Amino acid sequence: MTILKEREKSTMQRVLESLNRRTTLSDSDLQTFSQLEKGFEGEQRFDQFVIEFVDDDYLVINDLLLIINGTTIQIDSLLITGQEIYMYEIKNFKGEYMNSPNYLKTFSGEEILNPVNQLNRTVVVFRQLLKQWQVRMELMSAVIYVNPQFTLYKAEETDNIILPTALPYHLIGLNRKRRPLTRDHHTLAERLLKAHQSEFSFQKKRSVYDYESLRKGLTCVKCGSFELLVNEKNVRCHTCKAIKPLNETVLANVEEFRIIFPNDKVTTEKMENWCGKQVSNKRIWLILRNKYKKVGKTRGSHYL
Ligand SMILES: [Zn+2]
Incomplete structure (x- = not known):
């Protein structure tokens, strides 16, 4: 397995990390910071699983930001095998949730958007790119829940969801699909890396902090x-x-x-x-x- 693009903390996460040391963050920044940290931890956990369980000669591209026909998509992890492309959306949610088509619900009634929908939109846009580039590879996708303290009730097998306990088996399963990488796979990876956008235009707004007030x-x-x-x-x-x-x-x-x-x-x-x-x-x-x-x-x- 070759990791072509390592995962890095976003500029926003690094800025908030630093500001958090030097001043008191505004409530909204504190919330953003905590989300970014949790997300990054989850992605790192996934990366560890990939390193541990995937032993075949696959290409891995992390944190890919692409603008395709005017639409911006972000891919947490893309795995290119000799047979298929796997696109993963990684979530580090913790706790018990009920699955429904549009929302995940907690027992206390809190709702969050179902990440599967977001992933499906990303898949549609990414397929357009593959078509434009005349790449005829199968594209598989899944939302991966990496936190061992996450449970999802009423999840169907057809939901493109991989739960924490199933993740090792999913990754081990990839090793059985042996078809070697060719020049075409490497070319595709190179083109994707070249198309990768820097994150700056994509930044969320944060509060302004006065230089004098920072430690x-x-x-x-x-x-x-x-x-x-x-x-x-x-x-x-x-x-x-x-x-x-x-x-x-x-x-x-x-x-x-x-x-x-x-x-x-x-x-x-x-x-x-x-x-x-x-x-x-x-x-x-x-x-x-x-x-x-x-x-x-x-x-x-x-x-x-
Ligand atoms: Zn130290």
Whole structure:
């Protein structure tokens, strides 16, 4: 199995993760953040299952964002085998739900849209692309519920649903369908990766946070903690005990600033302040100069 596109946290998730450390998130952002985190955890759990149970020479593309005939679709996981394409929508819901055509219902009466409908729409649009590209492969799809604490009542076998307990068997079953990958399969994967869209135009809105109100200071690359011992070379984290090079830590914090404030200029002074004055002005200047392109010559210069 070859993973052609690894799963990564979305920019939105990274921004909210960082803001959550440095300030108090608004209620709606906190909700978005929690959903993104749960979703990502679920996807990672699925990825672990794939690594554990799929041993054949299949191609895996995660988190594919495509615009097809003006419609945007997002595919959590796509598996290309010698015989078929499998499209998976991954859900990390927890608890007991009742299945119905349009909604999943909890016993307390809460309703959420049935993900199968969303998946079916994605399938229709993706088929248009396959047709345009003259790919004549069978397309299978399923909503995968990965959380072991999830139960769905009244689910039919025809519903394109894979429940947590059935997931290993489903994946093991794929290994029995042996037909080798050909050049065509690789070409299809390459074309899909090329068509993949960057997520920026697709971002949800979030609250605006004032720079001044955010907590300043270096955070640990590994766990995000502010409890660091900073010396000339390294940064030692009191929370997770990781020891990371100072330069790497500063750069990660600069990147954090850039994704939160994409329109603000990165200057030496600003980054010195952002890092809580834990690193000297000269050192920051050197780090920025080595990594980024400098714009302007004098004190007002900034980095791209
Ligand atoms: Zn740490």
